[in-house]
């Protein structure tokens with residue numbers, strides 16, 4: 001597994017202030033992802049999570065630094081990267097199949113129609129929508145629409161899947177089911193995924209690693225949390241894992257205290273290029289349990 005399949009290298013984003021000057025949302029941000037890894041990013045509103053995601057998507061460009069996917073600098077949107085937003089952004093006049101097939105045909109312009117349809121159907125089936133393929137978005141529930149968005153994103157077999165709070169508008173039951181499906185499909189297909197979430201439990205269930213961002217402006221990556229839970233975790237059992245409360249408390253402690261105070265008391269030896277990697281454990285003494293050098 002390449003350690004730097006996707007990387008952001010010293011990126012900064014600044015906006016002009018209304019009364020003059022500039023606001024630096026973040027600067028000198030460094031982070032990399034392995035192929036097939038699932039990363040969640042957590043941080044308070046305004047710290048720049050969506051900005052980072054948009055830079056990875058190619059919809060926004062950093063003022064300094066670069067974002068790199070599989071050895072190539074990102075220079076604009078590409079079908080190598082798929083995005084799932086909170087809203088569904090489906091084409092209302094197209095059926096479920098039509099929406100997914102549209103993306104497949106855009107990626108594979110030389111494929112005959114039958115091949116596009118078969119490929120689209122395989123992904124519609126993966127998200128449990130077989131039988132609803134001829135329905136229009138207006139005939140679907142919110143969860144079903146989100147499934148179409150997931151099928152569409154996965155069907156182009158992107159190098160990276162980017163998700164901006166994709167389940168936050170759904171009821172708890174649907175959210176849980178879709179988290180299960182996204183996790184299963186990502187594991188099965190070796191998909192590399194980057195997800196923004198405000199939900200600590202969602203991050204613990206889905207992520208291999210969790211990026212903690214301090215409050216903005218001038219947000220920083222405070223640390224990278226390695227999830228101590230096994231990769232083949234089961235939703236109904238995760239809270240019984242011996243390290244579950246260590247990681248949960250660590251993340252909550254960060255959100256309620258350290259996300260704000262971090263910048264005023266930057267730990268000795270902190271290096272923006274190699275933010276500390278932390279693996280919370282039940283054996284540890286507290287929030288800093290398992291801290292180790294990057």
Ligand SMILES: Nc1ncnc2c1ncn2[C@@H]1O[C@H](COP(=O)(O)OP(=O)(O)OP(=O)(O)O)[C@@H](O)[C@H]1O
Pocket residue numbers: 015016025043044045046047048049050051052216
């Ligand atoms: N086009 C823009 N012009 C000026 N400021 C902007 C622009 N886009 C984003 N910002 C500012 O950049 C900061 C980061 O925004 P961003 O949406 O990335 O944060 P976020 O962490 O994703 O927040 P949330 O969790 O609320 O979605 C915010 O303060 C926002 O106001």
